[in-house]
Amino acid sequence: MKQKWVLVVLLLALTLTACSKAGSNGGEASSGSSPSAGNSASASNSGALKVVLLIPGTLGDKSFFDAANAGLTKVKQELGAETKVIEMGTDQTKWEPTFNDVAGQDWDVIISGGSQITELLNATAEQHPDKTFINYDTDIQETAANVHAYSYATNEVSFLTGAVAALTSTSGMPNANPDKLIGFVGGMDIPGINAFLVGYIEGAKYAVPDIKVAISYAGDFANPGKGKELSLLQYNSGADLIFNVAGGTGLGVFEAAKEKKRYAIGVDSDQAAMMTGTDADKASLIVTSAIKKIDEVILSAVTKVKDGSLEMGKLEVVGIKENGVGLAENSIYSNVVPEDIRAKVEEIKTKLTSGEIKVDNAMGMDTAQIDEIRNSVKP
């Protein structure tokens, strides 16, 4: 009996320590990945703009949330603002109370992002008309009068990756084959993913008109095993490069690329950068990544808030021209991709900026239209 009590007390103690750890991790800020953004700025700049970032999830995703956090760090460094990051966790029921708490405090600018959070953000903004809200990533048109929302022209950056892919396929690069075939592995057959796909196909066709594109959907964003199987099939059927837009599933695409010694393109963040230290062989096959420059967008938004030029109550689509999206032009891109291809891509980029090239957006298309585009390039 005595032993049992000791066990119970031990278990309780364990639970408490675990809770306190988790609590400090969630409530405070990103203590691990970037301490500078977490702590509130010193009292010396008390007249500074006060900016808070609410993350609907946790940091460390090497993608959206980390990019937003990096943006806030830039805001702090370049604008001298007082900043704070709050990780709200994946439990959605905790988002609303956090929003209300933060809106009630003396923050000037409240930043959050994602389609899931949009409705809540707008509702909170309506209750607090004196505050400025920024939604850094959404597809929803409706915005409250004191919200500025951003959407990314993923179709434009995919147009560039399509051009890189098609030119790679027809180039004399060491791991390219004569087949004019490139691949695409998507997480799910949904508009957000198809926006990438349609841009990719149009860009590939613009660069090499008779290119073929093998298209697979994993139906899952957290199944790298499936991603690998789908990619192996595409590589085996002659694709020399695969563009992954599949979250965690996409990690399997890189595994397949390494096994078959073929190329791949990353998405959302510079995916080669995260593995150069541990697996240089694999990283060197990821020629570039299609990135959303969330950090730049947040910085420019807060800068505009400061000088009062941010237009509120509006959803702004940022593309190549606005520096909202772009290719990851890292050392792998400049070393692995030949100069003539890069020059061609640069030329396309200029045309996208000037509006000479218009890329279709799958967001407004119906299934039949997307099917037609897909079938036009099926091998």
Next chain:
Amino acid sequence: MNELLNIVFSTDFAFSILRVATPILFAALGALISNKAGIVNIGLEGIMLVSALTGVVVSAQTGSAWVGLAGAVLAGLLIAAILGFFTLKFRTHIILGGVAVNMFASGGTVFILYLVSGDKGASTSLKSEVLPNVRLPLVEDIPVLGPILSGHHLLTYVALLSVVAMYYLLKRMPLGLRIRSVGENPHAAQSVGVRVNRVQFTALLLSGLFASLGGAYMSMGYLSLFSRDMTAGRGWIGIAAEAVGRSTTVGTFLSSLVFGAADALANALQILKIPSELVATTPYVTTVVGLTVYAIAETRLKKRKARRHSPSDS
């Protein structure tokens, strides 16, 4: 159509079935041994996930894939032991215990990954090792069969050998007999001096062993990294495969292969001009067909039994 036949009747495709089926087979064997002992271990998915992470972390720390494998197996055994401790000693309901293991694994692996690597998504910043692929001498020279059977991951062969070992264990070894007797009627087993708890605990540990090998396969060969929730339901499919295989070793093996083949086929069909929505249904259609076959067989068996026992027949 020709293209389809080319894909399905290629050695690559047959090879991929074994590759895809391996984690499912491990999970199914884990489900089989615990079910035989009368305990439904639904924590397989969680055990796989924990082992997958442990394999990556330990191999990255030690630089040895073998130590990583040992770590993965130990982690699997530990989780199974904890599950056994609570369900057999403290009489927690086994389903609750299994649910707890799965929830703990999903969140706990991310937490530990974050502590070790500072990432919450994937272990790309850890330099982990993988177990080798094995080329079978002599077998690889056989035309057609050679390229299908040779060159697989080490743990794929371990899975195949495990099927043989499981068959032998359940049919021929005293422990297997005890496990089956405990599963069929624990009171009867107890009355002849079998220590029910100990036998069930052993079965649960074996179940954890198989699941941990499945997890190690996922992160140390099939893929060379851990990512959050990477097992993606393979543990559950293993439990389904065991049920469709009617809790027999051979049946479980074959149904695991069928599930693997369905998945491989769904992947291969995407290359063709077939609507992706249709292709995505393949694994589910296979499950429904499997369940139908199971139901028909079961009903026939019942009818036959009823006829045997009904007095009108005699």
